[in-house]
Amino acid sequence: MSSLFLLDELSVVPHQLGDVVTLGGDEAKHAATVNRMRVGEHTAIGDGRGLIVEGVVVRAEAKELDLAVERVHEHPEPSPRIVLVQALAKGDRDELAVQTATELGVSGVVPWQAERSVSRWAGPKATKGVERWRSIVREAAKQSIRPFVPPVGDLVDLPELIAETDGCRMLVLEPSASIRLTSLTFGTTPEGDADDRSIVLVVGPEGGISPRELEKLDEAGAETVRLGDEVLRTSSAGPAAIAVLNVALGRW
Known part of the structure; x- marks a missing residue:
């Protein structure tokens, strides 16, 4: 996993394998224009609150990127903070x-x-x-x-x-x-x-x-x-x- 993109904090990340996560807005633009993500490449999307999904890009456009979920990681917050x-x-x-x-x-x-x-x-x-x-x-x-x-x-x-x-x-x-x-x-x-x-x-x-x-x-x-x-x-x-x-x- 060499890159991580974040959904808007109000978005809900699917938890099931095979689900498709859609990345939009500035994050999708960054993925397409800066990271140059293409269909078939692997990346990760997180919610910033402990959940990260990894998968393969199945659609990559200037304003949206779809990721087919292959792995789901739910991380507990470290304690003590x-x-x-x-x-x-x-x-x-x-x-x-x-x-x-x-x-x-x-x-x-x-x-x-x-x-x-x-x-x-x-x-x-x-x-x-x-x-x-x-x-x-x-x-x-x-x-x-x-x-x-x-x-x-x-x-x-x-x-x-x-x-x-x-x-x-x-x-x-x-x-x-x-x-x-x-x-x-x-x-x-x-x-x-x-x-x-x-x-x-x-x-x-x-x-x-x-x-x-x-x-x-x-x-x-x-x-x-x-x-x-x-x-x-x-x-x-x-x-x-x-x-x-x-x-x-x-x-x-």
């Missing part, structure tokens, strides 16, 4: 972080307006920015052939971030922290009980997370951790931490 809280950053550094995190298997993304964020979203710009991130996530999920398209939440400030992550295990990436991320254990509590809480990774902007923000996050029960001796850019810190978690959770 890993959510990236990415502070807004200048240039395309936050977008790069979101793209790479999606390719690495993140379960959700939340844009954060941190105190030291150079980039500022407000009003229509916030709406446009969130939609831009959702587009990046969708394309990255397709490129990496992921069963799930991670949701991108609305822009949050610090109080909203703390409120929305209540009940989660929050890990704040901070270069000055004394505890390494690699020293933590996952999957069980200190008492030996199963721990399936969502893991929330908080990544600051170029100037780092402010002392006031660190204090508030600490009061909310967040754990402050570091990756290593090097100070990573905001574009690479989150993906690096997700890679560490993938190993710790046995996903890699």
Whole structure:
């Protein structure tokens, strides 16, 4: 399977072998003009919520593509979920972080307006920015052939971030922290009980997370951790931490 196309989220993907799935709109246009799919070639179509069907193309036109289903895969969502809280950053550094995190298997993304964020979203710009991130996530999920398209939440400030992550295990990436991320254990509590809480990774902007923000996050029960001796850019810190978690959770 070298390519994945996504049906509109309101569409229903047939579950039976031999059914025909019709891909339309921009996805069909992309398949025909960019990927140059032809009758007889194999590809996959997913719903972005865990279901992927593989099959052979039986009709390929500029606006529609039909796929005869040969295999059906229903993937459970990984547990615990890993959510990236990415502070807004200048240039395309936050977008790069979101793209790479999606390719690495993140379960959700939340844009954060941190105190030291150079980039500022407000009003229509916030709406446009969130939609831009959702587009990046969708394309990255397709490129990496992921069963799930991670949701991108609305822009949050610090109080909203703390409120929305209540009940989660929050890990704040901070270069000055004394505890390494690699020293933590996952999957069980200190008492030996199963721990399936969502893991929330908080990544600051170029100037780092402010002392006031660190204090508030600490009061909310967040754990402050570091990756290593090097100070990573905001574009690479989150993906690096997700890679560490993938190993710790046995996903890699």
